[in-house]
Amino acid sequence: MTNLKTKVIHGGIATDSTTGAVSVPIYQTSTYQQDALGQPKAYEYSRSGNPTRHALERLIADLEGGIQGFAFGSGLAGIHAVLSMFSAGDHIILADDVYGGTFRLMDKVMTKVGLTYDLIDLSDLEAFSNAFTPQTKAVYFETPSNPLLKILDIATISKIAKAHHALTLVDNTFATPYLQQPLLLGADVVLHSATKYLGGHSDVVAGLVTTHSQELAQQIGFLQNSIGAVLGPQDSWLVQRGIKTLALRMDAHSANAFKIASYLEENLAVAKVYYPGLDQHLGHAIAQKQMRDFGGMVSFELVNEAGVKRFVEKLKYFTLAESLGGVESLVEVPAIMTHASIPKEIRETIGIKDGLIRLSVGVEDIADLLEDLQQALEAVNA
Template identity: 70%
Template sequence: MHINTKFIHGGISEDKTTGAVSVPIYQTSTYRQNGLGQPKEYEYSRSGNPTRHALEELIADLEGGVQGFAFGSGLAGIHTVLSLFAPGSHIILGDDVYGGTFRIIDKVFVKNGLEYTIVDTSNLANIEENIQENTKAIYVESPSNPLLKITDIQAVAELAKKHNLLTLVDNTFATPYLQRPLELGADIVLHSGTKYLGGHSDVVSGLVTTNNQELASEIGFLQNAVGGILGPQDSWLTQRGIKTLGIRMEAHQKNAQAVAEYLENHEAVEKVFYPGLASHAGHELAKKQMSGFGGMVSFELKNEAKTAEFVEALKIFTLAESLGGVESLVEVPSIMTHASIPKDKREAAGIKDGLVRLSVGIEYVDDLLADVKQALDKVGK
């Protein structure tokens, strides 16, 4: 079945009780039992809800997992996955991951005994030389947030298996439409469902899946025990968003390619980060492991002092955190999404104070280009 068909008919796409073509919102906290000691599929909505279950089955189907898990946010999903590791465990972490991912590891899990090393995961040698006796996992974003670095997921997974490690991949930027890490050898895939999967800036959610049944059982236990589950209303919204993911991603990446090419040729722009450009260091690898380049573009102005003036001059691109919605957004990672990362660590990873990140929406491309042009014209060279 083609992925576009799976978006609509994958997982549980209709209600088994009524035949409704959209799984209803089961807005309930508990369920009537048949009798003492007679287990039912659903007993309490923290442990299971039909609307959430439909979404969980869908993400597993789309990514090739054995079981899916839906959470109240992407970070709730990350928290649950990181809870797999005992105190004293060490993980290798990509050097320009989402700021919230860094924060939960550095400020929450380190207190509980987790250790980590920041590494440029796009360089396999860097990963291998930082593997320690207590290393348990390699955590990768590809494309990364916000520098759009491309990591060879298959090579990392092979290295991880050689050392008996888990490979964790945040697939938020690519989505299952463009990249399926489990097929490349990863063990666990994570998503902020808030972003492209939901797609309309109206829901906060997180999704996790794995193709390892033992890991699925452990994650399922933690999901129920920790309790950061996704409610039925937001589960329904996320599943509804996924139905149009394919056509939205085509529009996102078509527009992003045009914006990236325009920026690369503008005299006021120092550097553009977009894997769809031949100048991008990961361009060839992206072509190999992805079916497209996505809707995220980052860039630096030649005059860093003009960064605020540029973003505030934009009219269609809205200055806001988040990404992946139908509308175009702009942000400055150093003071917004990645502000929790210390300045020295940000700069070591290449996240400069003047870096601008665009989430290119699905508006008419000429309007987006005109908006970027008029903002660049205001700041000059």
């Protein structure tokens, strides 16, 4: 089965083996009866394994081209488990434009156990190649990135990393496996905040990880069980249910986002638009090569930066809130909200200005969304 529109519905474990239910039930249990002393059945304790969670883990592996999946209590819990594969003294190359929570985890938590890192612009392949040291064990990045929608060449970066005997870890949250499959492009591990597009309805917090390496799968599985930040059965069921409509939603998100980006690009009140579907985007050609479409995230800057607060508060259909990827449209200001944990001098160096606005474009009628943006822009310039 190769068509992802079919695979999001029928991939992984699509039916319950015990009852034949076409929606895998919520196995709300902490433990399982054993056949005899020392002879557990398929499951023995729900931190180590749960049928509902297992179905979701099989599904994400199937969608990304991995051999095993892992579900966590949040995206950051998944990132923490993956970074826990490394030891004191190991060096990580971290893309300069990553989610603020990822930066905070690396800068404030992982450095305490001895990891070191450097923030590098991975679109500069010469700077990337020069960033390797004998201690470099991995490169970690997002593409499209959060919040500047930077597009990074997964195949090329993976090839360079392999030449230095380093792993390639890709956060695929913005694209989802429906638009992009990093493992098939050479990456070693793929991570998701399943809270976002995979869940799709702003009603669950979850993280997913998968790999096509048996060795890495064993390491991640050990850390998942040992650290214990696993996803519960109720939330596992919600994410799996959300994935069933992933193809429909991502097509709608992408179509709306392209129209909004095109509108903003022509609006005189807008100074700059970040969207990989636009021809002038620096990563447009790479996005065309490695993505099926350009996704539902749009960032932009106003000519009148002082009007940002008025703009976001005047919107009606774009809800002022953190997170992204739900069916409803959201708006946020990264410097104050999602990326506030990154020091101002670093934010400004990489381009996350105080006036940058990020839209998570929903699946509402495009006419209503465009009208909402228009009235808010007019209010700024009134």
